[in-house]
Amino acid sequence: MPAVLSRPVTIVVFGHVGNGKSTFCNTLIGDNTGLSFKESAAAAEETLETVGKEGMFDGVRVCAIDTPGYGGAEGNTAKHIVNMADFIIKNTDVQVFVLVLNYQFPRFDEEMYRFFQLITGMYPGESWLNHLAIVWTRYYPEHSNDEEKNERMKTPKVGIRTFKPDITDDQLNAIPQYFIDSKDTRTPGNPGRNEIAHLLAWAVTKPPLKTLGDMRVKKGDPIIEKRDHEVAGEVWETGYHFGGHKYPFGIGPRAYHHDVHQRFTKIFEERQRQEYTSGEPTYTEWAQVRTEVTERIIHQYDT
Secondary structure: OOOOOOOOEEEEEEEEOOOOHHHHHHHHOOOOOOOOOOOOOOOOOOOOOOEEEEEEEOOEEEEEEEOOOEOOOOOHHHHHHHHHHHHHHHOOOOOEEEEEEEOOOOOOOHHHHHHHHHHHHHOOOOHHHHHEEEEEEOOOHHHOOHHHHHHHHHHHHHHHHHHOOOOOHHHHHOOOEEEOOOOHHHOOOOHHHHHHHHHHHHHOOOOOHHHHOOOOEEEEEEEEEEEEEEEEEEEEEEEEEEOOOEEOOEEOOOEEEEEEEEEEEEEEEEEEEEEEOOOOEEEOOOEEEEEEEEEEEEEEEEO
């Protein structure tokens, strides 16, 4: 890898809240203070908008673009995706995307699919997957083994195959995966620094994503469409005795009142409008953002 590049290696970092994205970005630009990108001590949402900053890692110029984490404050994911799309479209030098996963709590869920849908909508075809790398943070080799590590490496492969069922094993295996502990990599000589050096050596071989062709999305449109629908669920019955009627020869039997209950789940969904260069808008898939459960009496009768 050359000591100084004519332009910085430009990397977009994304992942869930609390996975160590901002710490990793600070490491990439050589900031040992942790002040360039705001870091959180726990699984809290600190990065609220997409931000890019430049620095040096062992003599290599790096532009790290930190993005808001998924799974933060309720309803923020769609807004963050739009913000990130606008930033990426304006920064035409983006070369690679790095998905940050937590080695201790691996997950690849629907919010990750939304990101993959967005990027696939921005760049022609799925060739952008050749510009994707995985970084595992909070990896402690003294507490791991090869079998566990191999299992972890399957997580993003399964997730990506769910998103793109026709992807081949060779394509999945070509997506590089690196294992580091972001905080420790600030110390010279730490093995994690070698992993980052390998990541950068791979990244400099990738041309800017704009070379894949004209972006199909002109902008991340701020229009977020919303809808909701209700799903009927469990039915059950409650009741109580009441009354007692007088008859000519004594007191009659007590009546019994019945209430029939049913549980309903209201599902709230959102999707993002995308404006294509052809002038024809399209939309991301509907994604569930929250639910509300209510119980109602749907029938009453006496016996």
